[in-house]
Amino acid sequence: DEWRYVMEEGLTDPQGLYATKFKEEIEENSEHTIEIYPVGTLGESADAMEQAQAGLVQFIDQSPGFTGALIPEAEAFLVPYLQPTDPQAVRTFFKEGKAVKEMFHEIYREHGLELLSIFPEGQQVVTTMKEFRTPADLDGVKIRTMSSPLLLETYKAFGASPIALPWGELIGALKTNMVDGQENPAIWIEAYGLDELTKVMTYTGHAQYTTAVMANSDFYDELSDEDKQLIQDATSAAHDYILDEAVKMDEIGLSKIRESNPEYTIIELSEEERAVFKERAVAVEEAFIDRAGDRGAAIIEQMKADIAAAM
């Protein structure tokens, strides 16, 4: 059969590397073929999710930054200052952590999605027109976020004025000063020229950009055992591959920006500066648990245990 795979990025971006590896594994080991639909080809993220839930596409890669608007528990990956920043700890958390491996499967199933992989793409870095070191510096600064409500709550807690926009509107919004800044991993900032549209890039250490690969669950359930195994094997191969790549992504993204845009100001907040934002993050974690309930609380607890074990 020909299976469709939609993602939020291009073929040379992290989601594209994963998708290409997944496609190769499927096509080498079966008669099935995969057609990859990169960012924009099937509409915005919300459109792609509707098509995946309806079974018009069989596979989707979507970040909790968007999926969180549909599945509150997915916002666990957005809770600020929860995930580690050390690349090896990040790798262990996403490869071996019980939360990532076990706790989301049933939750995504409730939304018609068979969860295959969750992986990181690098630290979220904030790009703005002016330097900031404190929440007061962010007063009135309009920051674009993806559409999950927890991201709006995060930037409100950090002192800024957040605005949720789909990806396709961000570049226009930066060019027309509708927004003053945004957050994304370095690798993406460089690839899409977001550094060219802002003046300063700040490492706040508050999150890893996380994404998830899923199949339509009706499609998956109707497959033969052999095809299910094929998909699981392709998933493990692509997951291992992307985790190795992810360890290098921040470094590659940052060095490309330094090379192509030497004027750009790059700031890493100190531990003392981060501490102020971390205090603000406590209320955001509470807002997550308010929405995601006992199940959400259990996820956070398990994530914290997994992170402690990964350090």
Ligand code: 6CS
């Ligand atoms: O900011 C966004 O909307 C986009 N950021 C990344 C890293 N991937 C796709 C997503 O749509």
